[in-house]
Amino acid sequence: MYIAMNRFRVSPENEEAFQKRWLDREVFLKTVPGFVSFQFLRGPVREDHVLYASHTVWESHEAFVGWTQSEQFRQAHANAGQGKPLTMGPPVFEGFEVLQNVEK
Template identity: 85%
Template sequence: MAKYIAMNRFRVSPENEEAFCQRWLGREVFLKTVPGFISFQFLKGPAKEDYVLYASHTIWESHEAFVGWTQSEQFRQAHAGAGQGKSLLLGPPVFEGFTVLQDIES
């Protein structure tokens, strides 16, 4: 089976950047308990005039493993607080999923 990469992109206004990072970095992580999970990265991208781009990036053994995560109790626990409190985003997150066609490692 081919690996699968799941990414969410977030546009964060500069004044919400610190709170957004604290929310992500301070949360409980359940990914390591899910079958098929390989790795996770929280990424900061370029700053534009009105927002800073952030992304979450997870690598899974397969698309099926990713779908299993989205249907798991761990997923529900990890996202239990989503949508509560002040929104720190400019619009909704943008999801992108990729099937890995080539994987070259050192």
């Protein structure tokens, strides 16, 4: 299993627009081989920003790489960078190989 995360620092005045951009977008992940799950997360509130993260679980690192090279990925990111910037800098990517997974 592989987990891909992007962290975003969002200024408080852009929070509503940032959430709307994510929640109203078309989701292509379900059509990609090896996709397991996706979570859109709101984290700690800091003095100058709110931390958000996208959290995607894949069957393998190879499945994640397949997503990044797919037509669905190109479609999902076609409008990235258009419109008013809503984050404080670019997202920070973090990828994790799952060494242990405990479920109920």
